[in-house]
Amino acid sequence: MDKLLISVSGIRGIVGQSLTPEVVMHYARGFGRFIEGGAVVIGRDTRYHGPMLAAAAAAGLMSAGCDVLDIGVVTTPTAEFAVKRTGSAGGVVITASHNPIEYNALKLIGSRGMFLTESESKKYLRVVERKAKARSRYGRSNQEDGWDIKHVESILDLDIVAKQKIKKARFKVVADCVNGTASFVAAELFGSLDCRLKLINAVPDGRFPRPPEPTAENLDELCHEVKRLGADIGFAFDPDSDRLAIVDETGKPLGEEYTLALGLRYILSKKKGPVAVNLSSSMMNDWVAREAGVKIYRTKVGEVNVSEKLIQAGGVAGGEGNGGLIYPGIHYGRDALQAAAIILSYMAARKLPISKIAGELPRTFMVKKKIAVPKKGINPQQIRKNFKAGKIDLRDGIKLVFDDYWFQVRLSNTEPVARIMAESYDPEKAEELADAVEKMLT
Numbered sequence: 001m002d003k004l005l006i007s008v009s010g011i012r013g014i015v016g017q018s019l020t021p022e023v024v025m026h027y028a029r030g031f032g033r034f035i036e037g038g039a040v041v042i043g044r045d046t047r048y049h050g051p052m053l054a055a056a057a058a059a060g061l062m063s064a065g066c067d068v069l070d071i072g073v074v075t076t077p078t079a080e081f082a083v084k085r086t087g088s089a090g091g092v093v094i095t096a097s098h099n100p101i102e103y104n105a106l107k108l109i110g111s112r113g114m115f116l117t118e119s120e121s122k123k124y125l126r127v128v129e130r131k132a133k134a135r136s137r138y139g140r141s142n143q144e145d146g147w148d149i150k151h152v153e154s155i156l157d158l159d160i161v162a163k164q165k166i167k168k169a170r171f172k173v174v175a176d177c178v179n180g181t182a183s184f185v186a187a188e189l190f191g192s193l194d195c196r197l198k199l200i201n202a203v204p205d206g207r208f209p210r211p212p213e214p215t216a217e218n219l220d221e222l223c224h225e226v227k228r229l230g231a232d233i234g235f236a237f238d239p240d241s242d243r244l245a246i247v248d249e250t251g252k253p254l255g256e257e258y259t260l261a262l263g264l265r266y267i268l269s270k271k272k273g274p275v276a277v278n279l280s281s282s283m284m285n286d287w288v289a290r291e292a293g294v295k296i297y298r299t300k301v302g303e304v305n306v307s308e309k310l311i312q313a314g315g316v317a318g319g320e321g322n323g324g325l326i327y328p329g330i331h332y333g334r335d336a337l338q339a340a341a342i343i344l345s346y347m348a349a350r351k352l353p354i355s356k357i358a359g360e361l362p363r364t365f366m367v368k369k370k371i372a373v374p375k376k377g378i379n380p381q382q383i384r385k386n387f388k389a390g391k392i393d394l395r396d397g398i399k400l401v402f403d404d405y406w407f408q409v410r411l412s413n414t415e416p417v418a419r420i421m422a423e424s425y426d427p428e429k430a431e432e433l434a435d436a437v438e439k440m441l442t
Contacts (some may be wrong), residue, residue: 003018003226003416004019004023005400005413005414005415005416006121006125006440007121007273007302007414008115008116008117008118008121008302008303008304008305008413009097009102009107009115009302009303009341009413009414010105010106010108010115010414011027011105011106012096012103012104012105012109013103013104014102014103014192014416015049015053015102015103015104018051019053019056019103019104019105020075021053021102022056024053024057024060025056025057025059025060026060026065026128027060027106027128028056028057028059028060028061028062028064028092028106028363029060029061029131029132029209029426030060030124030125030127030128030129030362031061031064031090031092031106031108031124032060032061032062032063032064032065032066032088032139032206033064033127033130033132034123034124034127035066035089035090035111036089036138036419037064037066037068038066038088038089038090038111038413039068039069039088039089039107040061040066040067040088040090040091040092041068041069041071041076041079041082041083041086041088041090041091041092042054042057042058042068042070042071042073042091042092042093042094043063043070043071043072043073043076043078043079043082043092043093043094043147044071044072044073044093044094045072045073045076045093045094045095045097045180045181045206045239045240045427046093046179046180046181046183046205046206046239047082047094047095047096047101047104047206047239048072048205048206048207049103049104050073050094050095051204052272053104053109054070054092054094054104055214057092057094057106058070058141058414061092062138062139062141063135063138063317064132064135064139064217065135065137065138065139066089066139066171067140067141067142068086068139068141068142069082069086069142069143069144069149070123070141070142070143070144070333071143071144071145072143072145073181073184073204074147074148074151074181074184074309075148075151075181075185075240075241075242075335075336075337076093076095076097076181076240076241076333076334077151077180077241077242077331077333077334077335077336077337077338078147078148078151078181078241078331079091079093079109079147080109080113080114080146080187080331080332080440081113081147081150081151081330081331082147082150082151082225082369083110083111083113084112084113084330084331085150087111087113087162088111089260089419090108090110090111091108091109091113091209091392092107092109093106093107093109093240093271093290094105094106094107095107095239095240095426096239096414097212097238097239097240097242097243098212098213098238098243098322098414098415099212099414099415100211101206101207101208101212101297103346104136106155106203108121108124112325112332113303113331113332113333114303114304114307114308114331114332115302115307115333116304116305117304117305118302118304118305118364122356130222130311134207136203138311139400141394141433143224145207148181148184148188149188150187151184151185151337152188152189152192152331152337153198154330155189155330155335155337155338155341156192156193156340156341158191158327158329158341158357159229159260159329160266160267160270160271160327160328160329160342160345161341161342161345161346162345162348162388163193163375165345165348165349166193166194166341166344166345166348167193167194168193168348169344169347169351170193170194170195171193171195171232171233171344171347171348172196172198172229172230172231172232172235172334173190173195173196173197173198173232173234173235174195174197174198174199174222174225174226174229174233174234174235174247174267175197175198175199175200175202175234175235175237175340176200176201176210176214176219176221176222176234176235176236176237177199177200177201177202177204177237178201178208178214178236178237178238178239179201179202179203179205179206179207179208179209179239180206180208180211180237180238180239180240180241180264181201181204181237181239181240181241182202182205182210182237182241182336182337183199183201183203183204184204184349185241185337186199186202186237186337187199188382189337189340189341190340191329193341193344195344198229198231199352200221200222201221206239207256208239209221211239212238212239213238213243214236214237214238214243214245214256215245215255215256216245216253216255216256218339218394219236219245219247219253219360221251222234222236222352223247223251223252223253224251224253226247226248226249227251230249231249232249232354232355233246233247233248233249233338233343233344234246234247234248234251235247235280238323238336240402241335241336241337241405242303242324242333242334242335242336243259243322243323243324243334244256244259244323244324244325244334244336244339244340244343245259245323246258246259246343246358247318248353248354248355248358248397249353249354249355250355252332252355254354254358255268255322255366256321256322257281257282257284257321257324257366258284258358258361259274259275259319259324259325259339259343260281260282260285260319260320260321260324260325261282261321261361262275262287262343262346262358263292263317263319263325263327263339263343264277264285264289264318264319264325264356265288265292265344265346265361266342266343266345267316267317267327267342268288268289268291268292268294268316268317269292269349271316271317271342272292272293272294272316273294273296273314273315273316274294274295274296274297274310274313274314274315274316275288275289275294275295275296275308275316275317275318275336275412276296276297276298276299276306276310276313276315276318276320277296277298277299277306277313277319277320277321278298278299278300278301278302278305278306278321278396279298279299279300279301279393279395279396279399279408280301280319280320280321280396280408280410280419280421280422280432281298281320282321282364282407282424284361284362284364285320285363287361287362288361294316295313297315297318297354299394299395300396301320301393301396301410302379302413302414303324303326303333303334305327306318306319306320306326306327306334307326307333310326310328310332310346311332315328316328318419319334320334322341323336323339324336325338325342327342328390335352353369362425363425364422364423364424364425364426365423365424365425365426365430365432366418366422366430367422367423367431367433367434368419368420368421369419369421369436369438370412370415370417370418370419370420370422371417371418371441371442372417372418373411373416373417373418373442374418374441374442376442378397378398378408378409378411378418380392380394380409382440383398383400383409383437383440384398384400386436386440389402390402395441396408396410397409397410397411397418397419398410399435404420404424404425405423405424405425405426405429405430405433406422407420407421407422407423407425407433407434407437408420408421408422409421409441417425418441420434420437420438420441421434422434422437430442
């Protein structure tokens with residue numbers, strides 16, 4: 001990627017190419033001007049180029065008059081939590097989340113502890129391009145450790161987390177931290193719940209031992225360890241710990257879509273109210289909402305889009321099918337640590353293996369593909385001409401929904417690619433749909 005990718009998911013690029021310290025300083029200074037010199041929390045993931053880019057971001061922010069609170073290597077949800085808890089004007093997290101190691105990014109957090117909305121992002125970018133006025137005051141920087149522990153303590157205090165039941169169950173857990181931010185804090189979470197824990201890939205040197213996205217095909221080592229140790233469950237984190245995937249007690253990866261569906265089902269068993277998920281998430285979530293008798297809202301992809309809808313609708317939970325569960329007890333962001341505590345609560349409440357609980361959901365099959373962005377773009381008319389019967393949704397690329405299957409094609413917020421997703425109760429139908437859409441676009 002030789003150009004920056006700018007979206008509601010941050011300002012992202014390859015370090016040393018499109019993303020340099022100078023670029024980071026420029027965009028961080030613009031963010032400081034956008035929030036009018038208020039206090040800013042800075043955190044980062046474990047990537048080895050993180051300290052360099054965090055220093056550049058801090059310099060840019062201080063040059064705009066912002067006082068910086070550097071909380072070090074923390075999960076992205078910890079940074080969101082810290083912004084909200086400290087009453088800061090904003091936050092910057094240096095992380096490219098699930099992208100490969102050569103990438104990094106600035107994720108920008110507003111004063112509500114949420115990423116900038118689409119409209120806020122547009123205003124921010126206009127500020128970035130304006131010429132800066134000379135300043136009479138420059139900001140200062142302070143460092144403060146311990147925010148990851150405060151975050152875990154707040155998770156354990158949530159009404160939805162069955163702390164005593166989990167402790168009584170004494171679950172055996174294997175956690176794959178991908179040498180990312182969970183490496184520092186997973187033992188604190190699972191230890192506080194009296195789980196018997198085996199950590200793998202928990203050396204936080206920022207050099208990922210597997211592809212960082214916690215998809216089923218990347219979890220062979222976790223699957224092997226769960227089976228070898230006779231564990232009750234395996235959890236896989238991504239580098240900044242906002243996404244969580246599950247491996248069941250037989251060593252089978254459930255697929256990251258199940259984290260959201262299972263989390264929603266447990267939460268709705270305790271609290272009734274609307275839920276919100278993005279347009280690319282599984283139709284298992286619709287089934288969960290129908291079962292609970294609640295309304296489900298669909299949004300464009302992007303954590304903040306789901307968070308905004310939850311606030312507007314008074315929703316009890318939501319998220320994205322990439323393993324990102326949102327429960328707004330302490331903040332409105334995807335949170336893998338919180339999701340793990342919620343899944344363990346579900347297991348403790350039901351007193352069933354996770355495979356049995358997951359087996360109660362309707363079995364669907366989803367195919368996800370990445371292709372080069374078509375030279376002519378994504379033409380809804382071209383796709384519509386070949387699929388006339390479906391209900392069309394143009395809020396995020398094009399999605400066509402039929403009675404028992406759907407497909408979508410959209411431009412990615414985090415990579416220079418187009419994404420094709422298809423889901424059906426029939427695996428062959430899902431493959432057929434994805435292949436047909438790919439042929440139309442390439």
